[in-house]
Amino acid sequence: MRVIGVSEPGGPEALREFDIDERHAGPGEVRIRVRAAAVNPTDTAARSGAYASRQADVSPPHVPGMDAAGDIDEVGPGTTTDLAVGDAVMAVVVPSGSHGAYSEQLVVSVESVVPVPVGADYAEAATLPMNGLTARMALDAMALEPGQTLAVTGAAGAFGGYMIQLAKAEGLRVIADAAADDEQLVRDLGADVVVPRGDDVADRIREAEPGGVDALADGAVQNELVSPAVRDGGQMATVRGFKGDDAAKERGVVFHPVLVMHYNREQAKLDALRKQAEAGVLTLRVARTFPADHAAEAHRLFESGGVRGRLILEF
Structure with missing residues (x-):
């Protein structure tokens, strides 16, 4: 089967x-004929060698990808599930070696798989699992x-957008950052207050909430630059x-580092996200699609910045 990956870390051209x-589903597993895989920051980091120490004893190719959508084409023996061959599904993936979402076929635990949201296509569905579950995990922790x-x-990113929409669904007041060009997008996602993004965003948040916010989800990875926005005794989720x-x-301040690998088999939570997408609570945002063999082009565009929504590789 065909996969997209790297034999040595490098730039986009390494893909x-x-x-x-070919792999087959074992007990408790299903195999997916992948139609779409999302490009995420973890993918570009993996391609460039950020996780090389974890792969030191694994033979290449190293295949990125944490989000997949496609059709079940095999159910492993003895697997208990309502899913069946031919069902359109989406899955969260924890890459390891040549096991990653940038693959024509993907074997995963059935607990990592749920149906594609009704009304969504494969590309749209592939934007939800990893970032949606990361946002869900952050809210659960706080x-x-x-x-x-x-x-x-x-806030304009995939994780940030899902954080806003999930938080509003749970009755929270949301203060979010945005560049000038993204302000309307972030408002449309549901933010109550929008402040300018940047290294001084903590000051802007404090202007809107002088006592400090109860909690902060740091999708921009600003770490200690943004923690002053949180009130004494508050909470902060980091990615x-x-x-x-x-x-x-x-x-x-209590910190919650959230790693989606700890939620990769939270099937009920992923299915709840599916239902929220069907209900219009969550917005599935596709920026652009690429044939899978144009993965290098997709990575170049992603790393150039300013992409809103997810870039999708189609098999």
Whole structure:
């Protein structure tokens, strides 16, 4: 089967096609004929070697991709599921070696798979699992009450957009950042207050909420630059493993590093996201699609910045 990956870390040009042995679903697994895979920051980081130490003992190719959508073409023996061959599904993927979403076929645990939202195509569905579950995990960790205030950085991005929409569905007040060109987008996603993005965003958030926000989801990965926006004793969810700075911890701020790999088999939560997409609570945003063999072009565009919505590779 065909996969898109790298034999050595590098720039976008390092991505190329490989033919690897076909895999079959085992007990508790299904195989998906992939139609669409989303391009995420974790993919470009993996391609460039950011996770090389984790792959040191794994033979190439190393295949990125954490979001997939397609059709089930095999159900493993003894697998208990309502899903059947031919069903259109989406899945969250934890890449390892040649196991990644940039693949014609993908074997995953059935607990990582749910139906595609009704009314969504494969490309749209592929935008939801990883970022949606990461946002869900952040909100679960912070366990905020209706009426509390959440700040979101990187609000125009996929994670940030889902954070805003999920937070509003749970009755939270949302302060979000945006560049001037993205302000209307972020308002349309549901933010109550929009402040200018940048290294001084903590000051802007404090202007809107002088006492500091109850919690903050840092999709922009600003870490200690943005933690001053959180009130004493508040909370902050981070997406790249940041565990907090001393100044914030001294004020009692609790940090929640969220890693979607801990939610990759939370099928009920992924299915709840599906239902929210069907209900219009969540917006599935596709920026552009590419044939899978144009993955290098997609990575170049993604790394150039300013992409709103997800770039999708189609098989």
